[in-house]
Amino acid sequence: MVTGIGVVAPNGLGAAAYWAALLGGASGIGRISRFDPGGYPVRRAGEIRGFAAGDHVPGRVIVETDRWTHFALAGTAMALEDAGADLSVLPEYDLAVVTASSSGGNEFGQREIERLWAEGARRVSAYQSIAWFYAASTGQISIRHKLRGPCGVIATEQAGGIDAIASARRSIRAGARLVVTGGTEAPLSPYALTTQLATGLLSTGEDGAYQPFGRAARGFLPGEGGAMLVVEDGTRGGARPYGTIAGYGASFDPHPSTGRPPGLRRAVETALADAGLAPGDVGVVFADAMGVPAADRRESAAIAGVFGPHGVPVTAPKTLTGRLYAGGAALDVATALLALRHQVIPHTTGVGEVDPAHPIDLVTGRPRPARLRHALVIARGHGGFNAALVVSSALGNHPPP
Structure with missing residues (x-):
């Protein structure tokens, strides 16, 4: 059963704010502001504005990790609070993590590549070796919340969120008590956007629009964020599940x-x-x-x-x-x-x-x-x-x- 939901989305932080935005038709899509997109074919995206990593992530972890991991840690904290799960009373080896990742720590990697070009190899952060890695969010969630059971990451692009949740269900069936699962993404750096353009699937131009199943459909717009869920075996008392x-x-x-x-x-x-x-x-x-x-x-x-x-x-x-x-x-x-x-x-x-x-x-x-x-x-x-x-x-x- 799913007992907790944590949402970090362009149109709302937290499940309640996000749900209200959906019902009200409030969009989080606009012109990219994290860098000047004027020289790129895609200039609009679903961007999370007003997200301060320091409100969700310890300072020492912020400098070691990328924005996509900040989203995952924030979503995990929301989901655990929503579930009302006291992890201190559960066996830590019965607690697991499985996340989805598509491209890893793009923004962190962009910054360190720029340092490499401008200042040389000795100026590249030692954390580059882990911050970009597609399993970084799984590892950081496991460390922060002492979830020492079976942990993993799924890399199947947009399908990954479902595949990760299915993997969490398998862990529950194999004996885990609680699994944190889901996925986040932060693909709005120049480097990340350039790699996405190679697919030819994005909606381009200053007026880029995302209109699936519409007569004027011409591709999609990218976005950042995602959701984290708490999945449990049903043995913990007091849980109010959303569903199974x-x-x-x-x-x-x-x-x-x-x-x-x-x-x-x-x-x-x-x-x-x-x-x-x-x-x-x-x-x-x-x-x-x-x-x-x-x-x-x-x-x-x-x-x-x-x-x-x-x-x-x-x-x-x-x-x-x-x-x-x-x-x-x-x-x-x-x-x-x-x-x-x-x-x-x-x-x-x-x-x-x-x-x-x-x-x-x-x-x-x-x-x-x-x-x-x-x-x-x-x-x-x-x-x-x-x-x-x-x-x-x-x-x-x-x-x-």
């Missing part, structure tokens, strides 16, 4: 030259089978929503293939934050759990006219009240990774009206 991790499926897209279909539908069907559910049991799908027309068509076809045309409400609240890479699916899972608790589907904003080529019921305009028992979250990582996760209401089959 009910089903998981993963697949990999074959090379186009093989002529074989993409694997997304298989991942969704596997997750449903793992949860013991029929398609009609699912009340909402949180889409990967890449915003790239061809990728959107593949996703909407997979959703319609499983649930039938317009057969289930579909939403993509990430239009308010941008795609957060390793943090994106973790944030979508947190959002799905909040939707189950509050019995409302947050809407998708900013898509303009929905392309009728997509046979899905995209929730737009305003949040949609619903009786939700189960939600499906879909994610795809660059390079062919597919993941799907079913979360179920902690209230069983009788959610409140």
Whole structure:
């Protein structure tokens, strides 16, 4: 069961602020301010403004770590507080960490590369060797909270948040009592943005927009942040769970030259089978929503293939934050759990006219009240990774009206 949620997002710090922003349609996307983006094709992103690392991270750790780890530590502290978990009374080797990472410590690495060029190798920080490393957040969370059980990191880009949560479930089934899991990202330095441009998937220009499933879709905008969750085995008294991790499926897209279909539908069907559910049991799908027309068509076809045309409400609240890479699916899972608790589907904003080529019921305009028992979250990582996760209401089959 998921008992704690910590959100660090462009449109809200903390689960309550983030949820209010979603329901109000408040966007965290704007012109990049952390550096001058004028010379780059992409100038807009989901940027977290007003985040002071010193409010969340000890000073000595700040200088040793990158911004993405600061986000992870902040989200972890929020999630543990939300769960009401007193770790001092739990066996430390029964406590674990597994996070997702896409590209590691970009901003820290950028700074040290500049020092290398300008001042020579002796001026490069010794912490560069660990701050960039994709397992840095897992390690720092483990050290700070004395979580000495099985720890790991998943690197499957946007799919990583789901894969990490599934790994946390496996740890629980293997005997762990509590696992901190999720993912964060901080990809808004010049170096990081340059590496993203190589994919050709980003929405460019001064007016860059993120409009998945829309007629005007032309790519996505990146964002920073993510979410951390506390997953438990259910034996600790006093916990008020948001829901349970009910089903998981993963697949990999074959090379186009093989002529074989993409694997997304298989991942969704596997997750449903793992949860013991029929398609009609699912009340909402949180889409990967890449915003790239061809990728959107593949996703909407997979959703319609499983649930039938317009057969289930579909939403993509990430239009308010941008795609957060390793943090994106973790944030979508947190959002799905909040939707189950509050019995409302947050809407998708900013898509303009929905392309009728997509046979899905995209929730737009305003949040949609619903009786939700189960939600499906879909994610795809660059390079062919597919993941799907079913979360179920902690209230069983009788959610409140």
